[in-house]
Amino acid sequence: MYDLRRVALLGVFAAAATPAFAQDTAPPAPVTVTGAVTLATDYRLRGVSQSDKDGAIQGGLTIAHQSGVYVGAWGSNLSGWGTFGGSNMELDLIGGYKHKLADNATLDVGLTWYMYPGGASKTDYAEGFAKLSGTTGPATLTASVFYAPSQQALGKWYRTGADAAAGVYTDAGDKEDNLYLTGDGAVAIAGTPLTAKAHIGHSWGNDGLGPNATSAAPTGDYWDWSLGADATYKNLTLNVSYVDTDITRRSAAYLQPSFSHGQDGTGSIADGTIVASLTAAF
16 A cells, blocks of 8 residues: 655755755645455455355455545455355445544444345345554554344345255345454564464354345354464565354254355355465555
8 A cells, every 4th residue: 555645855055044945745645546456265254255165356446535535346256155146246335434543543434335246136235334443562453343234135035055945035025134243453573574463253143044045144143263474575465364163064054055165065165274365455
């Protein structure tokens, strides 16, 4: 992420009685544009694979104003559990506001609109968020809340994966909400390009399947977590993390065959795995 600045060097007057002027730096541009492209071995959303445990290509762009207001877009390919009624893409539109509470604390509030172009109807939904971040020494801690109010995309249209496979709605048009709380930590390791990272989150939502035969909160109530590290070189960041949930195959059996690798009903897309990603920022 780069903040573009113009630097002007004032000339030094030759008159002996006139002092030399110091270098003057212009203020930052009122609007900045940043982005990133990522290659990942798996797309895990809150611990659950959205790419059927296959690789993903992702990218995002953010336009930010110096007032703190920003808008952005982010996208990724999907597969398997994430097909969302036929869509092979997730496109998120994001708007928010960042406010510096102190030199070491920032509040970020906004709204994300999750879209699945080309997928079944009633699959797009909106989710608000608030994130409070603080730094102390080399450590950065972030507490976040994500809340999606009642919407059809989050409803319990199918009670089981078998209902979904048969295409039989058990409660078409149902609306449910979803709550997700997280804690994240990052610690820069002095003298190295490494940053250790940890995440834990808890979801509360419906324990069935929505109109796209998926759910934003599989099993309705579960934990997810990850441990890993970033290695940064110039504008490149390599991340390697272990990602897992407490969703057991037994607790998710009623979601089969939807909740499985290849939708064959024999595996899980929420078991522990190592995910690697390479991000290029610009």
